[in-house]
Amino acid sequence: MVAVEVVKVADELKNTYDVVVIGGGAAGLSGALMLARSRRSVVVIDAGAPRNAPASGVHGLLARDGIPPAELVARGRAEVRGYGGQVVSGEVDAVTREESTREESGGFQVALADGRTVRARRLLLATGLVDELPDIPGLRSRWGRDVLHCPYCHGWEVRDQAIGVVGSGPLSVHQALLFRQWSDDVTFFPHTLPSPSGEEAEQLAARGIRVVDGEVASLEIVEDRLVGVRLGDGGVVEREALAVAPRMVAHAGLLARLGLRPVEHPSGGGEHIPSDATGRTEVSGVWVAGNVTDLAAQVGSAAAAGATAAAHINADLIAEETRQAVAARARGEMPFSPELESRVCEAVLGSRRHGL
Template sequence: MNVFDVVVIGGGAAGLAAAVTLGRARRKVLVVDAGSPRNASAGQVHSYLGREGVDPRELLAIGRSEVEQYGGILASGTAVGVERVSEFTLRVTLADDTALDARRVLVATGVVDELPDIPHLSDRWGRDVLHCAYCHGWEVRDKTIGLIAGGAASLHQAQLWRQWSDKIILFTNEAVELTALQRAELAARQITVVPGHVTGIEVTNDELSGIRVGDRVTAVQAAVVFPVSVAKVDDLLAELGLRAEEKEMDGQVIGATLNADPQVGATAVAGVWAAGNVRGHRAQVIDAAAQGGLTGAMMNIDLVNEDVRRAVAATSFSAEMEREVDVSANPDTAYR
């Protein structure tokens, strides 16, 4: 009775959506939430149908109440380890040494965005230092946007952001050497190129006002970076042999995420599943929620299949025991 059907590690959109689906399937579910969502510094969630512009804290509060509505349990804490303790049971250990046993574990811990090492840049993260055009592009449309390169992948980023403004400035930041073709492509779209190493940003009246290269400050109203988005799961899943694997784009490391079945979310370790940014950092909030809902349903199916196997095994065992009693009472009937 103390074993949960599913322990969900992570109380973001993916984890909560999975918990709702599992709760509605009458599963015993507990969600462990460390309280550090990726979008904590953002003021709004965008492209979420029916909730456009909602405060991310409000969205999570709604999700938590829905989990509880279907009998789910919410617990504050940080999961520090997952191990197998029996054929059918996994154990999640929290930082305070609490142990939670479950038939299945869903890892929905998201990613941590590692920003360029530029003074004061992180202070503006999610406000006017941005990374996702679909998350923030509309809000800075037609503004002067400075894109700080982190590698070759930033060239695609520059061309993408050009969709929202015709005032895009690419700071090469000594991270990319432009070919003649790339310079031609940038020029054709009127994207200005500023060479040199970015040494800082300027803030005026609590608003980003410029990007510094050496002694020169170029006026901008928003900055775009290409963070390395890392799923911090290696210590958590070390006992199971699971770890985040680096992902590259144009030779540039853009993140490290947990490999899982792209359709249902099952990992290579039986009983351990993944959903949301932890298995793909590009997922927006609505994508993470959709992944969580689908993965929760697939986990329930997996549990149903196990329930069937165990029920059949128990029935077969009982039948065999009855047969042995009959045989001992009348040996002559044993092989009829």
């Protein structure tokens, strides 16, 4: 095995980067790692509010199943920094476009809430999403513990328990059918939705899922454990875990000045930023990865999407740099050479980019 010499860089914002990654979860850090290994100058700006922070562990992630979310982020940050990338704490307030030239795409000015600004040639947005939960007392405080949403993330941990599913949107019956895979004791609470009828009612009955009508008023908690669901009529249905499908809304308001706004997801489960398979958006120079574009992405798929987007960002930068080199050669300037590239990059980025 060939040893890799890594370079550590102080986490102070410079004026300009090849790529600014906004969001330091699995998608953002994976993208930054790929870019740093591609010898790109890259900084991750992270507000430090991960969606999965309440969860005890990340599940379904090969070779890291059950790892605490904070530990996964810490490992990812260390790997990015080890290759010369930066991770800086901060909240991005707005992003604006710079003018483009014939040979160079317009860059971006990234403004942080604390007044700092930085320039980026390309952007990778990996800010995730916001879970909008039903307004049921006690629900938010149990989120990620015994109030869940994804059976693939948490189903094993609540297997064979008494599970309740609260109706909250168009995917709620589907969610109840999913959780039936992990327990034969599943109760569906339509809550404020109409009681299931027709094909949905038949499906629930066929799988032995009980339907209890009536609005959910609150959760019953004893010694920091969910023990039941209290209905509006005062009745309590004993439950050990509760599933709810939140409305998921992309956290992307900071891109409004670029004309890039969330739109309704085809699933009806919330709003996302549309992109192609590589993460490229309709705004030139902006890529997205993770839950900001794919509402259902788990940690592993979000990380993969970040790496994919990063590879295409690097290819896009190479294409631009090649156009610049061709234009310079046509003007009779010094032809391209590794030595020339090294001198130019040292002037802009410092000698670390070439390992000197």
